[in-house]
Amino acid sequence: MLAQRAAWEGPRWTRAVKPNPAISLQRSEGGEMKIGVVVFPGSNCDHDCQHVFKDVLGQYVEMIWHKETLLAGLDAIVLPGGFSYGDYLRTGAIARFSPVMGAVKEFAKSGGMVLGICNGFQILLEAGLLPGAMLRNKSLYFICKDVFVKVETAATAFTGAYESGQVLKIPIAHADGNYYTDPVTLAAMQANAQIVLRYCTPEGKVMPEANPNGSLDNIAGIINPEGNVLGMMPHPERCAEVMLGNEDGKLIFLSMLEALKGNKKQLKMVGT
Amino acid sequence: MKAKIHVTLKQGILDPQGKAIEHALDSLGFKNAGNVRVGKYMEVDVNETDKAKADAAVKSMCEKLLANTIIEEYRYELQ
Numbered sequence: 001m002l003a004q005r006a007a008w009e010g011p012r013w014t015r016a017v018k019p020n021p022a023i024s025l026q027r028s029e030g031g032e033m034k035i036g037v038v039v040f041p042g043s044n045c046d047h048d049c050q051h052v053f054k055d056v057l058g059q060y061v062e063m064i065w066h067k068e069t070l071l072a073g074l075d076a077i078v079l080p081g082g083f084s085y086g087d088y089l090r091t092g093a094i095a096r097f098s099p100v101m102g103a104v105k106e107f108a109k110s111g112g113m114v115l116g117i118c119n120g121f122q123i124l125l126e127a128g129l130l131p132g133a134m135l136r137n138k139s140l141y142f143i144c145k146d147v148f149v150k151v152e153t154a155a156t157a158f159t160g161a162y163e164s165g166q167v168l169k170i171p172i173a174h175a176d177g178n179y180y181t182d183p184v185t186l187a188a189m190q191a192n193a194q195i196v197l198r199y200c201t202p203e204g205k206v207m208p209e210a211n212p213n214g215s216l217d218n219i220a221g222i223i224n225p226e227g228n229v230l231g232m233m234p235h236p237e238r239c240a241e242v243m244l245g246n247e248d249g250k251l252i253f254l255s256m257l258e259a260l261k262g263n264k265k266q267l268k269m270v271g272t
Numbered sequence: 273m274k275a276k277i278h279v280t281l282k283q284g285i286l287d288p289q290g291k292a293i294e295h296a297l298d299s300l301g302f303k304n305a306g307n308v309r310v311g312k313y314m315e316v317d318v319n320e321t322d323k324a325k326a327d328a329a330v331k332s333m334c335e336k337l338l339a340n341t342i343i344e345e346y347r348y349e350l351q
C-alpha cells in the first residue's frame with residue numbers, strides 16, 4: 001500500500017480549481033491517506049467530497065471515473081451523491097453495473113472502507129453491499145432541507161469521533177430516501193447495532209414526526225455487519241466546515257481518517 | 273420475440289404514488305376506485321426464436337436489473 005502511494009503522482013481526473021491559499025494553510029501535516037471518490041455520469045456531490053477530504057482535511061484524493069476497474073493503493077472509497085444515470089429505472093440501479101463497481105465490491109470484501117452518501121447509499125443498496133431498498137419519499141416530494149439525526153452508535157469506523165446519542169443538524173436532498181427492508185433483516189440490523197443514524201427531533205427524540213421521508217424505523221444511515229461499509233442519506237460533505245455555518249458532518253470524515261490511522265498502526269504492529 | 277414486462281411494488285409495500293392517485297380519483301368522484309398501484313411497463317425485443325431461451329433471458333433481465341425483488345415484483349408475456 002505505502003509503496004503504491006509513493007508512486008502516485010496526482011489525480012488522474014480532476015476539475016481544474018484555483019488553489020485557495022487560505023484553505024491550503026489549513027491543511028493538516030499528516031496528509032497520508034488516499035481517498036478515492038467515484039464519479040458516475042450524473043454524480044454531483046463528487047467535488048464536495050473531494051473538497052472536504054483534500055482542502056478541509058488535507059488528504060490525497062483521487063477522482064475515479066466509473067469506467068475504471070482497478071482501485072490500487074486507496075485507503076477508502078466514497079460513492080458520492082447525485083443522480084447517476086439520471087435515476088432512470090430506479091435510483092442506483094444502473095450505476096451498480098458500472099465497471100468500477102466490481103472493484104468497489106472487491107475492495108469492500110477485502111475490508112476496505114466504503115462510504116456511500118445519498119445516491120451513493122442507493123447504489124450500495126442496489127449492489128447488495130448493504131441490505132434493503134429505497135422507496136419514493138412518503139410525501140412524494142423531493143426534500144432538500146436541514147434535518148436532525150441521532151448517532152446511535154459511536155462504535156463504528158465512520159462515527160468514532162462522535163459521542164453515542166449525539167444529535168447532528170445535517171441536510172438531506174433526495175426524492176427516494178424512504179428506506180425499506182423486510183422485518184427479519186430489520187430485526188437483525190437492530191440486534192447487531194447496524195442502524196447508525198436515525199432521524200430525530202432537535203432534542204434527539206426518534207419519533208415519526210421527525211421522520212422526513214417515511215423511512216422504516218427512522219433509518220438515515222446503516223452499516224454492514226463487518227463494519228466497513230456505511231450508507232447514509234444525509235450529506236455530511238455539505239456541513240463540514242465553519243465557512244458553511246455548520247460543521248456537524250465533518251466528524252464522519254475525521255472518524256474515517258482516525259480509523260484508517262488505527263488500521264495502519266495495527267498493520268505496522270503485525271509487520272514488526 | 274417481444275417481451276412486455278410489468279414491474280410493480282409488491283403488495284404490502286407502501287406505494288406513495290398509488291396513494292396520491294387514489295386520493296385524486298376519490299376527489300374526482302370515483303368513489304368506487306381503490307387500491308391503486310403504480311408500476312412500470314417495458315418492452316424489450318429479444319433476439320431469440322426459441323421461446324424457452326427467450327423466457328430464460330427475460331427472467332434473468334428482470335431478476336438482475338429491471339426489478340428490485342426486495343420491493344418489486346414482475347410479470348411478462350412473450351410474443
